[in-house]
Amino acid sequence: MDDKNCFHCGKEYTASEKITYDEKSFCCVGCKTVYEIFSQNDLTCYYDYATSPGATPPEINGKYEFLDDEKISSKLLEFEETTTHIVSLYIPHIHCSSCIWILENLQKLQKGIIASQVNFTQKKVRITYQPEQTNLKEIVYLLASIGYEPYISLENYETGLNNIDRTLIYKLGVAFFCFGNIMLLSFPEYFEVDEFWIEKYKPFFRWLIFFLSLPSFLYSASGYYVSAYKSIRSSVLNIDIPIALGIIVMFIRSTVDIVFDYGQGFFDSLTGLVFFMLLGKLFQQKTYDFLSFERDYKSYFPIAVTKILSDGSEVPCQVYDIEKGDRLLIRNQELIPVDGILISPKTSLDYSFVTGEADPIEKKSGDKVFAGGKQIGGVIEMEVLFSVSQSYLTQLWSNDVFQKKIDQKHKSITDKVSQYFTPALLLLAFGALLFWLFIDTYIAFNVFTAVLIVACPCALALTAPFTLGNVLRIMGNNKMYLKNSLVVEQLAKVDTVVFDKTGTITSANKMQIEFVGTSLTSEEEQWVKNCIRNSNHPLSRKLYDFLPNTEKQNLTEFEEIIGKGIIAIIQNHKIEIGSDALMGETLTKDNLKQTKVNIKIDDHYKGYYLFNHQYREGLEQLFKDLTKNHYQVKVLSGDNDGEKAYLQSILPENTELIFNQKPEQKLAYIEKLQQEGKNVMMIGDGLNDAGALAQSNVGIAISENVNVFSPACDGIMDSLEFSKLFLYLRYAKDSMKTIYMSFGLSLLYNAIGLTFALAGKLSPLFAAIIMPMSAITIVSFVTIMSKFYGRKINKN
Incomplete structure (x- = not known):
């Protein structure tokens, strides 16, 4: 590239535009920034693929001009407001962690992009941008210029269909073709049929086998080479390194055997190895696709x-x-x-x-x-x-x-194993190779390759996600909807359970109400009902249903103060509905210890609605089960302590009861427990408890036909399944046992396989066959165990 052209995009620049960095010239800050990102992450090889790779590829010039039409571009947007647009684009070329890093730093490449987030499994990037500074067309061209051209089809966006990447299927098909034909051509060698396999035909068929192996070696196995190369460049040893090394060693050794007429080589084993490795990868991919589908389908909100x-x-x-x-x-x-x-x-x-x-x-x-x-x-x-x-x-x-920052113990186990697994495996393989070279050269390479293949921890990688995916599905079927798999592990660690009272251990659907004080006129009841129509608090919803039907009236003003109540203006009258704290004065003392909702109209105190709570069925047994299994149980309530005596009669001895708690006091109490080393689960209604739900290790919101979205909670539980809470906790612990058992099973498989491989009694082909079999075994085991433990929930 000459001195007058940008190193990144190739555009010619003037002297005033020139920007120099790292002894290279750029036409603008954007191009310089892209180069910086690539160079800082060892991705400058990107520039080896084409001249001016940062330029908009000529073949797509004008391709996306239709995005200037707002009617078309708006169909692609999933969110469209004056200052913020959000779009999700399908990027077929996402394939590694480097891709993720680049695509999640688009804000450094173009002004106006606020944030970008990659969904690796779906190969999508979700981009939030400011429409006054950039637009969808510019973003699409930016992605194309850095090698990540999105796939855009309005038909797909309208019907919800996704473009399917069939590369793995094609590679598997080529590998199967090569493997099948090479096996067929190798039969005379296997059975030493001298009548057919005479000397003048043997070299021809051996070279024919060599050429048949090339598509499998160069195309079908290419993903392993690319992954291994990128892993080495990033100074991270992934599991594809020993696999790629094993394939290359087998190919070189087999080629040497044919060239120097040492034998037929291992091309049958090589192509069989590639085929079965890809078959295992396809099985793993389908497994994750299945889990993703189950998660999306079962995790709807029970609202x-x-x-x-x-x-x-x-x-x-x-x-x-x-x-x-x-x-x-x-x-x-x-x-x-x-x-x-x-x-x-x-x-x-x-x-x-x-x-x-x-x-x-x-x-x-x-x-x-x-x-x-x-x-x-x-x-x-x-x-x-x-x-x-x-x-x-x-x-x-x-x-x-x-998302909460959760310590992922099961994940750290996998990470620790992966961190040391590949270096240990390479040392073991090379050690075995050196040992066997002094005994039998032929066996030495067999041992080397078999060790590299049989120890692949694919089954180990499947253990945690597949187990927890099953758990999410089974819990969802039982109306406990968890945010993600990490919550399952946190549930298993819980040792302290904190309950809110109103709307949580009490049922809003079973409550007796009476009015105490100066009787309200029918018009005043209309005002009260129209005011609480706006609120989602359990007491508001119950009172709304209790009051007689009335004509709908518009409010002039409305304010709901969390933990206190409602202030509204209707028909020029000020209505205050809520707790004693909202009233701002000393109220009548009779029934002061009961749950009540005060009414004040035009600054005149009218009285209160008295609520006689009905507690949820199974509450007493639930608390007994929790305490018997060494869980500490606490009850936090924003109400007064009028029902303390009754609660003490139905709850286990030494259960801590705390009343008159404001939302911020509930949060502080959760923090205090955590500082004492407790793993706390908070059960609330998702309204006044939002802060406590967010602070707790696990926050579960009870759903009782209210459309309240609480992003702070980790799970939503149908109120009808409240009595199953202990069973959910026990199931989470059983699920972690399943993970540890399957870890042990996977490691046992590796240990047995390595024993035979090191002894020279395991061929590379057989190692490749049993590798996907081990993954199938693990998946079957965790599925059976998950269903077995899940039956305990279904029985109740």
Whole structure:
């Protein structure tokens, strides 16, 4: 490249534009930054592939001009607001950790890109950008210029279909063709058929076998060479290194045998090895695809949204039953589960779950609202544009912004084994090679290759993800929906269980209510009902159902103060509904120890609604099971201690009961327990307990037909399954036992295989055959054990 052309993109620059870095010239800061990223990560070999690889490839110039059309580009966007756009692009060329690093640092390459996140298994990158600084077309051309051209098909985006990468299938097919024909041509050698295998034909068939092995060696096995090369360049020894080394050694040795007429070589074993290795990889890939499908399908949120029927009545509706054209009612702090059109005059939406930005976005009637927004303020109505996407809700719930930093013991075991496994394996293989060279050269190379292949820890790598994937599926079938597999391990470590009271150990559906104080007029009851219509608190929902049906009225103002109550203005009247703390004055002492909701209208205290709680079925037995199995049990409540005596009568002795707790006090209490070395699980309703749920090691939100999205929680449990909580904890511990047992089984297989391989009694071909068999054995074992332990949940 000459002195007047940019080293990265090849564009000619003027003297004023020239930027020099690392003795190379660039036309702009962007090109220099891309080069810096590549050079800092040993990826400058990228520039060996083509002249000016950073330039937009000529063949795609004009290819994506259609993205300038907003009607088309908007179909690709999954989120579209004035200051923030989000798009997920399918990148077929994602294949390694270096790809991930580059694609997750796009903000360094182009101004306007806020963040990018890679989903490696789906080969997708999710890009958040500012439309006033860049656009979708520029981002697509940027990706193409650095070698990651996205695959864009409007048909696929509209139907939800994905372009399938069939490279592994093609490689497997070529490997099978080569292996089958070489085996067929090798039969005369196997049986030494002199009548056919005369001297003048033997060299011809041996060279024919050599040429038949080339597609398998050069094409089918190429992935192992590339992976091993990149691993060495990154100074990280992965398991593909010994596999690639074994294949290359077998090929060189076999070629030498044919050239110098030492024998027929190992081409049959070589092609068989590649075929069975790829077969094992395909099995592993299908296994992960299966787990991903099960996870997406089973992990829908067990929440309901309020649907407005044609007669104006309001009914709860499961999120997956929502259809286009339905009219939904969204209350304060509720998640908008689908894209739609706002019908109400105006509202404010918090899209921090989607974008990470907490500033509310103002919307007016007729505006489009996107799934993932949280309603701030009063109640709104909207019309549905698309049916709910469960995978999108799962994606929001599992957003990295809300992930806890969890110590992954099972993962660290795998990492530690992998860290030392490859160097130890290489030392063992070379040691065996040197030892056998002094005894039998022919056997030496067999031993070397067999050791490299038989010790591949593929089964070890499958153990944890497959076990925990099964656990997530089985728990989901039993209406305990966990955020990810790491939560299972945290559940197994829990030693302290903290319960909220209202809406958690008490049932909002079984509660007696009476009013104490100055009787409310029918008009005042209407005002109260219209105010609490906006709230999702369990007491608000129960009181709303208790009050008589009334005409819907609009609120002038609405504010819900967490832990205190509601302040609203309706028909020019100020309504205050909530706890003693909200009232700001000393109230009547009668029944002060009961759960109640105070009512104040135009600064005049009217009285309170008295709630007689009904505790959940199985509560007493659940607490006994927990304490008998050495769990410490605590009850935190924002209510007063009016029911302390009753709780003490049904709860195990020495159960700690703490009342009058504000949300911040609950959080502080969880922190205190953790500082004492406790692994804490918090069970709450996801409303006033959000801080405590986030702080705890495991936070579980109880769902009772409310559409409250709590990204802080690690799991959502159907309230009807509350009595199974101890069984879930026990199942998590049993699952970790399964992982340790399967680790032991996998290591036992490796130990036995290595014993035969080192003794020279295991051929490379047989090692390649039993390697996928070991993975099948491990998968079968963990599946059987997961189902066996899971039966204990299903029986109850």
